[in-house]
Amino acid sequence: xxxxxxxxxxxxxxxxxxxxxxxxxxxxxxxxxxxxxxxxxxxxxxxxxxxxxxxxxxxxxxxxxxxxxxxxxxxxxxxxxxxxxxxxxxxxxxxxxxxxxxxxxxxxxxxxxxxxxxxxxxxxxxxxxxxxxxxxxxxxxxxxxxxxxxxxxxxxxxxxxxxxxxxxxxxxxxxxxxxxxxxxxxxxxxxxxxxxxxxxxxxxxxxxxxxxxxxxxxxxxxxxxxxxxxxxxxxxxxxxxxxxxxxxxxxxxxxxxxxxxxxxxxxxxxxxxxxxxxxxxxxxxxxxxxxxxxxxxxxxxxxxxxxxxxxxxxxxxxxxxxxxxxxxxxxxxxxxxxxxxxxxxxxxxxxxxxxxxxxxxxxxxxx
Amino acid sequence: xxxxxxxxxxxxxxxxxxxxxxxxxxxxxxxxxxxxxxxxxxxxxxxxxxxxxxxxxxxxxxxxxxxxxxxxxxxxxxxxxxxxxxxxxxxxxxxxxxxxxxxxxxxxxxxxxxxxxxxxxxxxxxxxxxxxxxxxxxxxxxxxxxxxxxxxxxxxxxxxxxxxxxxxxxxxxxxxxxxxxxxxxxxxxxxxxxxxxxxxxxxxxxxxxxxxxxxxxxxxxxxxxxxxxxxxxxxxxxxxxxxxxxxxxxxxxxxxxxxxxxxxxx
Amino acid sequence: xxxxxxxxxxxxxxxxxxxxxxxxxxxxxxxxxxxxxxxxxxxxxxxxxxxxxxxxxxxxxxxxxxxxxxxxxxxxxxxxxxxxxxxxxxxxxxxxxxxxxxxxxxxxxxxxxxxxxxxxxxxxxxxxxxxxxxxxxxxxxxxxxxxxxxxxxxxxxxxxxxxxxxxxxxxxxxxxxxxxxxxxxxxxxxxxxxxxxxxxxxxxxxxxxxxxxxxxxxxxxxxxxxxxxxxxxxxxxxxxxxxxxxxxxxxxxxxxxxxxxxxxxxxxxxxxxxxxxxxxxxxxxxxxxxx
Numbered sequence: 001x002x003x004x005x006x007x008x009x010x011x012x013x014x015x016x017x018x019x020x021x022x023x024x025x026x027x028x029x030x031x032x033x034x035x036x037x038x039x040x041x042x043x044x045x046x047x048x049x050x051x052x053x054x055x056x057x058x059x060x061x062x063x064x065x066x067x068x069x070x071x072x073x074x075x076x077x078x079x080x081x082x083x084x085x086x087x088x089x090x091x092x093x094x095x096x097x098x099x100x101x102x103x104x105x106x107x108x109x110x111x112x113x114x115x116x117x118x119x120x121x122x123x124x125x126x127x128x129x130x131x132x133x134x135x136x137x138x139x140x141x142x143x144x145x146x147x148x149x150x151x152x153x154x155x156x157x158x159x160x161x162x163x164x165x166x167x168x169x170x171x172x173x174x175x176x177x178x179x180x181x182x183x184x185x186x187x188x189x190x191x192x193x194x195x196x197x198x199x200x201x202x203x204x205x206x207x208x209x210x211x212x213x214x215x216x217x218x219x220x221x222x223x224x225x226x227x228x229x230x231x232x233x234x235x236x237x238x239x240x241x242x243x244x245x246x247x248x249x250x251x252x253x254x255x256x257x258x259x260x261x262x263x264x265x266x267x268x269x270x271x272x273x274x275x276x277x278x279x280x281x282x283x284x285x286x287x288x289x290x291x292x293x294x295x296x297x298x299x300x301x302x303x304x305x306x307x308x309x310x311x312x313x314x315x316x317x318x319x320x321x322x323x324x325x326x327x328x329x330x331x332x333x334x335x336x337x338x339x340x341x342x343x344x345x346x347x348x349x350x351x352x353x354x355x356x357x358x359x360x361x362x363x364x365x366x367x
Numbered sequence: 368x369x370x371x372x373x374x375x376x377x378x379x380x381x382x383x384x385x386x387x388x389x390x391x392x393x394x395x396x397x398x399x400x401x402x403x404x405x406x407x408x409x410x411x412x413x414x415x416x417x418x419x420x421x422x423x424x425x426x427x428x429x430x431x432x433x434x435x436x437x438x439x440x441x442x443x444x445x446x447x448x449x450x451x452x453x454x455x456x457x458x459x460x461x462x463x464x465x466x467x468x469x470x471x472x473x474x475x476x477x478x479x480x481x482x483x484x485x486x487x488x489x490x491x492x493x494x495x496x497x498x499x500x501x502x503x504x505x506x507x508x509x510x511x512x513x514x515x516x517x518x519x520x521x522x523x524x525x526x527x528x529x530x531x532x533x534x535x536x537x538x539x540x541x542x543x544x545x546x547x548x549x550x551x552x553x554x555x556x557x558x559x560x561x562x563x564x565x566x567x568x569x570x571x572x573x574x575x576x577x578x579x580x581x582x583x584x585x586x587x588x589x590x591x592x593x594x595x596x597x598x599x600x601x602x603x604x605x606x607x608x609x610x611x612x613x614x615x616x617x618x619x620x621x622x623x624x625x626x627x628x629x630x631x632x633x
Numbered sequence: 634x635x636x637x638x639x640x641x642x643x644x645x646x647x648x649x650x651x652x653x654x655x656x657x658x659x660x661x662x663x664x665x666x667x668x669x670x671x672x673x674x675x676x677x678x679x680x681x682x683x684x685x686x687x688x689x690x691x692x693x694x695x696x697x698x699x700x701x702x703x704x705x706x707x708x709x710x711x712x713x714x715x716x717x718x719x720x721x722x723x724x725x726x727x728x729x730x731x732x733x734x735x736x737x738x739x740x741x742x743x744x745x746x747x748x749x750x751x752x753x754x755x756x757x758x759x760x761x762x763x764x765x766x767x768x769x770x771x772x773x774x775x776x777x778x779x780x781x782x783x784x785x786x787x788x789x790x791x792x793x794x795x796x797x798x799x800x801x802x803x804x805x806x807x808x809x810x811x812x813x814x815x816x817x818x819x820x821x822x823x824x825x826x827x828x829x830x831x832x833x834x835x836x837x838x839x840x841x842x843x844x845x846x847x848x849x850x851x852x853x854x855x856x857x858x859x860x861x862x863x864x865x866x867x868x869x870x871x872x873x874x875x876x877x878x879x880x881x882x883x884x885x886x887x888x889x890x891x892x893x894x895x896x897x898x899x900x901x902x903x904x905x906x907x908x909x910x911x912x913x914x915x916x917x918x919x920x921x922x923x924x
Contacts, residue, residue, distance in 0.1 A: 055534065081539065390726075398764035452659065481906070483905070511663065518832065536875070574759055575886075
């Protein structure tokens with residue numbers, strides 16, 4: 001069909017009567033990149049995929065594929081192919097006929113189709129399975145056939161709707177690796193929808209975090225993890241302890257911030273008076289008194305300690321009702337009821353610049 | 368509960384069921400039994416058995432013509448009813464046009480109407496248009512009465528599961544026609560077959576419309592109707608038994624289509 | 634905010650065109666061969682027959698004649714009475730049958746018991762009525778059995794009467810209603826019946842207060858179908874009832890085939906249609922309220 005092409009959503013919104021499924025969507029999907037749309041259910045990620053695939057025509061905005069406007073080009077005529085959540089394999093056709101379906105409706109000669117089918121099946125690790133019936137396949141094999149069926153068409157962009165959701169954990173991790181290498185080998189753009197943040201981090205070149213129909217954050221996984229743009233991104237993409245505060249003084253790009261847990265300093269040029277949020281990853285929250293170069297965050301009472309193998313997960317209640325979370329070595333875990341000090345290195349205080357609570361108090365002007 | 372009381376209850380249940388089944392099967396049993404009756408009037412005491420009445424029926428040109436005409440009208444009208452019903456059901460289920468409740472009500476309307484009213488209406492319509500009575504008109508009438516049935520059966524089988532597969536087919540580049548021919552029809556084929564079978568048995572059995580809209584070439588129920596004028600006659604029993612067997616065969620095919628559908632659907 | 638022909642609007646319109654395109658053939662067929670004939674029937678009912686031709690000036694003469702002639706009007710009354718009796722008797726017979734199959738027949742035999750109960754459904758409608766004639770005739774099975782046991786000395790005349798008509802109808806509709814009632818009975822969660830018993834209800838109380846209300850929809854659907862089909866049927870009354878207590882469909886066919894008075898037949902068939910429609914609308918409203 002085609003080489004990978006850039007895909008772009010510009011100013012896209014979709015409304016159903018009074019309800020808004022997605023809005024204000026601007027997104028670039030560079031050719032050959034693995035993009036993961038991550039968000040809770042109802043965040044609009046599936047609607048977005050459906051708009052990319054042509055199943056849903058947006059109420060506003062444009063969808064571009066390469067240089068062409070494909071906003072209302074139907075799925076059949078679009079260079080995208082979707083791998084559906086339940087695979088949508090045709091139960092009345094053999095594996096080979098499933099994989100060859102797209103070629104056969106385009107009236108490709110039988111021999112050529114058969115060759116392409118075999119290539120695609122080999123690519124997904126199922127060589128020689130063309131004669132099987134769909135109902136004879138295991139869940140993982142069905143997933144691979146669905147992938148082969150999409151790849152056989154040589155699309156510009158492959159869209160995957162929660163492709164691993166129906167698989168058990170072990171198989172899911174294995175398929176992640178295979179998806180990633182498949183994307184590398186084919187050099188196509190993959191757009192993958194999931195609510196599993198580990199899956200997202202394992203696969204993505206670019207993570208798109210969505211909430212309530214809007215994009216909260218877009219970036220490479222390490223950037224999104226290390227400095228999330230929004231409070232939601234900080235809690236959904238891995239867990240965080242979030243402190244609310246206010247800038248009291250700012251000079252030379254360093255701001256002093258007052259929080260209920262004590263004063264702290266972060267690098268920012270926000271003006272005095274601005275409300276901010278500070279997020280700390282659980283593995284960066286230390287349960288001891290501060291040393292030089294570290295920031296003390298007051299005391300907290302240990303509530304629950306759960307052992308999770310290589311670490312213990314500790315939930316605590318700090319000053320002013322702060323809900324804190326720490327991951328510590330199992331042998332160093334405190335007991336419920338203990339009073340401990342909370343500390344974090346200055347470098348591990350993540351300032352959430354585009355804090356949603358701040359945006360709400362200011363109205364939508366902050367966006 | 369004592370064993371004696373339980374036993375008495377069991378007897379009561381069996382007796383009650385037996386009474387129902389006797390009532391339900393009495394006419395059929397009498398019909399079939401006396402089709403083998405050697406006398407000329409099918410009343411007790413039974414004499415025979417003999418197959419002479421079957422020979423008589425199958426040698427009766429009017430009966431065999433009637434059977435042929437009934438099969439012809441039944442097959443063609445049921446095919447058309449199932450086809451139109453399928454298209455309408457597909458349009459409703461997949462494109463859900465506004466006003467679909469009104470459309471659905473309009474398609475289902477003939478279901479509640481007396482065949483006599485429908486038959487008389489068609490008689491008046493075609494005679495004012497100058498058409499002579501013929502089997503074609505009967506076929507048209509049978510499509511009218513069977514279309515709602517076929518529509519209802521098929522629309523109930525066009526679920527979300529097939530919709531997802533159709534969407535996948537469209538995504539892979541299939542045109543609307545290819546989607547229907549390669550995905551929808553193969554998937555709901557048992558429902559289509561069941562609709563066809565049911566429509567066929569209704570057409571096969573329909574009398575009033577066929578009676579009003581035919582004159583020389585008639586369907587089997589009209590032939591049997593004219594046989595009734597001779598009063599009680601073992602030949603009529605034989606014809607009736609044959610009709611029962613054909614309906615039964617189609618009904619079994621229908622039942623198998625339904626149960627196979629249940630067996631294979633995920 | 635949205636331009637008149639945005640991509641979204643265009644896509645929706647295309648989808649609409651497709652939807653109507655698929656539905657159109659069935660709608661056109663129903664309009665041409667169901668709605669149009671009935672409309673023409675309505676027009677013809679305003680004509681009158683004069684000798685061998687028709688007087689096409691519009692009048693209500695046919696309706697006046699129908700409602701003013703006791704012989705004609707009594708056919709309508711007969712139709713309503715027969716349909717009502719058949720509906721009540723069929724449901725009264727079908728309910729215990731369905732209940733026995735649903736609650737007293739072991740689960741693995743239920744399907745067989747049900748199929749057996751409706752198998753004769755597939756005999757031809759005409760043949761079934763004829764078969765009852767065999768059974769009920771003066772020298773038929775029933776009379777010979779009665780006389781053999783000495784219960785009666787003379788043959789009882791059942792055939793060619795309203796009783797025969799009702800028996801023929803009841804036979805058919807007991808099967809039909811048993812099917813709809815059984816379908817609603819098997820959907821009752823057995824735990825509800827256990828719960829009622831647990832709360833102290835006797836078996837009889839449980840039946841009246843739980844089982845019967847929960848199966849009311851099956852009864853309603855069965856009764857509804859029975860009434861509608863019975864009131865419009867010609868065959869059973871003609872074969873089994875003969876010329877006593879004629880019903881409306883018999884009268885209509887008589888006017889068509891013997892008198893050739895199509896306008897009058899049209900008027901009577903419109904009366905029949907109105908009765909059916911009224912019953913349909915009333916029943917549909919009740920059924921919708923219940924669900």
